[in-house]
Amino acid sequence: MLTISQVGRRFPGGIEALRDVSLTLASGDFLALLGPSGCGKSTLLRLIAGLDQPDTGTVRWDDGQPPEPGSIGYVFQDATLLPWATAAENVYLPLRLRGITREQAAADVWAALTKVGLQGFETARPRQLSGGMRMRVSIARALVTRPSVLLMDEPFAALDEFTRNKLQIDLLALWRDIGCLIVFVTHSIYEAAFLARRIVLMTPRPGRIDQEMQSPLVHGPDTRLDPAYAALVARITRAMEQALASA
Amino acid sequence: MNTALLPAVFAAAAIAVWEIVVWAAGVPEYLVPGPIAIVAAFVADPTGLLISLGSTLIVTFAALLVAATLGVLMAMAMAASRLAEAAIQPWAVVLQVTPLPAIAPLIIIWVGDPFTSLVVCATVVAFFPVFANTATGLASPPAELADLFRLYGAGRIRTLLLLRLPAALPYFLTGLRISGGLALVGAVVAEFVAGSGGFASGLAYRILEAGYRLQVPRMFAALVLLSLAGVAINTGLGVLGRGILHWRGDA
Numbered sequence: 001m002l003t004i005s006q007v008g009r010r011f012p013g014g015i016e017a018l019r020d021v022s023l024t025l026a027s028g029d030f031l032a033l034l035g036p037s038g039c040g041k042s043t044l045l046r047l048i049a050g051l052d053q054p055d056t057g058t059v060r061w062d063d064g065q066p067p068e069p070g071s072i073g074y075v076f077q078d079a080t081l082l083p084w085a086t087a088a089e090n091v092y093l094p095l096r097l098r099g100i101t102r103e104q105a106a107a108d109v110w111a112a113l114t115k116v117g118l119q120g121f122e123t124a125r126p127r128q129l130s131g132g133m134r135m136r137v138s139i140a141r142a143l144v145t146r147p148s149v150l151l152m153d154e155p156f157a158a159l160d161e162f163t164r165n166k167l168q169i170d171l172l173a174l175w176r177d178i179g180c181l182i183v184f185v186t187h188s189i190y191e192a193a194f195l196a197r198r199i200v201l202m203t204p205r206p207g208r209i210d211q212e213m214q215s216p217l218v219h220g221p222d223t224r225l226d227p228a229y230a231a232l233v234a235r236i237t238r239a240m241e242q243a244l245a246s247a
Numbered sequence: 248m249n250t251a252l253l254p255a256v257f258a259a260a261a262i263a264v265w266e267i268v269v270w271a272a273g274v275p276e277y278l279v280p281g282p283i284a285i286v287a288a289f290v291a292d293p294t295g296l297l298i299s300l301g302s303t304l305i306v307t308f309a310a311l312l313v314a315a316t317l318g319v320l321m322a323m324a325m326a327a328s329r330l331a332e333a334a335i336q337p338w339a340v341v342l343q344v345t346p347l348p349a350i351a352p353l354i355i356i357w358v359g360d361p362f363t364s365l366v367v368c369a370t371v372v373a374f375f376p377v378f379a380n381t382a383t384g385l386a387s388p389p390a391e392l393a394d395l396f397r398l399y400g401a402g403r404i405r406t407l408l409l410l411r412l413p414a415a416l417p418y419f420l421t422g423l424r425i426s427g428g429l430a431l432v433g434a435v436v437a438e439f440v441a442g443s444g445g446f447a448s449g450l451a452y453r454i455l456e457a458g459y460r461l462q463v464p465r466m467f468a469a470l471v472l473l474s475l476a477g478v479a480i481n482t483g484l485g486v487l488g489r490g491i492l493h494w495r496g497d498a
Binding site for chain 1: 284389391392395396397398399400401405409410413416495496497
């Protein structure tokens with residue numbers, strides 16, 4: 001679906017965020033970009049979204065065209081909702097920006113809010129919602145355009161562990177239901193192991209890809225209790241330690 | 248005891264003490280009049296003072312309207328282009344730090360028409376808070392939200408209308424409240440500078456006039472009216488701002 005070849009990105013001030021990064025993304029996959037802060041994983045996500053351009057190398061979509069607005073959903077670490085708008089109005093925003101009227105969008109907005117388990121909260125303002133519920137609104141907003149790619153930049157990092165675990169389980173169910181490609185940036189080994197089918201390990205200064213792993217797990221709500229999950233976490237931990245020691 | 252009543256109780260006590268001290272010490276009225284003398288001076292000719300207050304308030308609100316309109320437009324220009332920002336920002340600061348009495352005579356000579364020159368003077372004073380606050384508000388949305396708008400193909404104008412302007416509303420309302428008080432100050436200062444050569448109907452002119460005639464209680468009465476007007480403008484704009492934000496669902 002998307003091929004990233006030998007991409008480099010250097011920011012003004014001389015920080016080399018990415019060097020020689022190559023990656024191929026297949027539609028419908030669930031991929032985690034895992035690494036400590038400063039390894040360029042967020043920069044890579046922005047390059048995929050087209051919000052930033054590489055200095056060297058290419059980001060090429062299979063059909064040769066940059067994707068249509070709305071075919072990419074983006075979820076940030078903060079829910080980044082409009083504080084003056086209701087949950088439904090926040091979810092409506094991407095459709096509104098594409099010129100769709102409120103009436104035409106109503107069914108899609110309702111469906112997206114229902115998908116993330118927020119039916120009944122349509123008229124709630126962000127400040128009336130918990131952190132986890134705000135993140136659900138943010139995910140509904142990203143899903144309302146039915147994107148083929150969902151980019152997530154440490155979306156659960158600011159949540160407490162119980163909320164995070166629940167949202168991870170729900171995200172897996174959503175992914176199975178929708179079948180879009182998810183690229184999930186995280187600095188949590190546990191999160192990457194629990195969610196992703198492909199785990200890409202990145203190291204900092206400069207940001208580059210060390211290696212990637214295929215997950216042997218059959219992902220489900222009880223994956224955390226699976227000995228194979230513990231084994232995968234151990235494998236990633238060891239690989240990450242080696243990568244960081246040699247980087 | 249209800250703390251909301253405290254300022255009123257304090258004021259009542261202070262006024263009582265003031266009256267008693269003036270009466271007991273036998274201070275002449277043309278130096279420090281007591282509260283009763285001030286009220287009496289107001290009651291003796293309320294229409295004259297109230298008409299003058301109305302005149303000053305018309306200048307104040309005209310200036311506030313002009314300052315708010317110009318402030319929002321220039322803040323939007325700054326948000327739209329870095330060039331405009333570089334061009335406008337220093338001049339806005341120059342305008343803010345220049346004392347009104349120093350430029351008021353020039354404005355009065357150049358503008359000519361007394362009413363318009365008073366409005367221009369008051370606008371100069373009232374402009375900065377509403378402008379600077381709106382500019383801050385327009386720049387307040389987090390970069391991620393601006394990215395999101397870009398991701399969905401929204402141009403500058405839609406981003407301005409659907410993101411930056413709504414985000415700037417609380418900032419604008421705060422700025423407007425500060426500018427409201429300053430517009431009144433600016434109007435009165437301009438009236439003083441214009442003196443008898445000016446519009447000759449504002450409260451400042453009444454204060455000058457009463458001063459020439461040593462009608463000190465009447466000076467105080469005009470002063471009290473000014474203070475009350477200032478408090479009313481401040482409170483009114485505060486209530487208006489909270490009402491608008493409440494209606495929008497912010498609070």
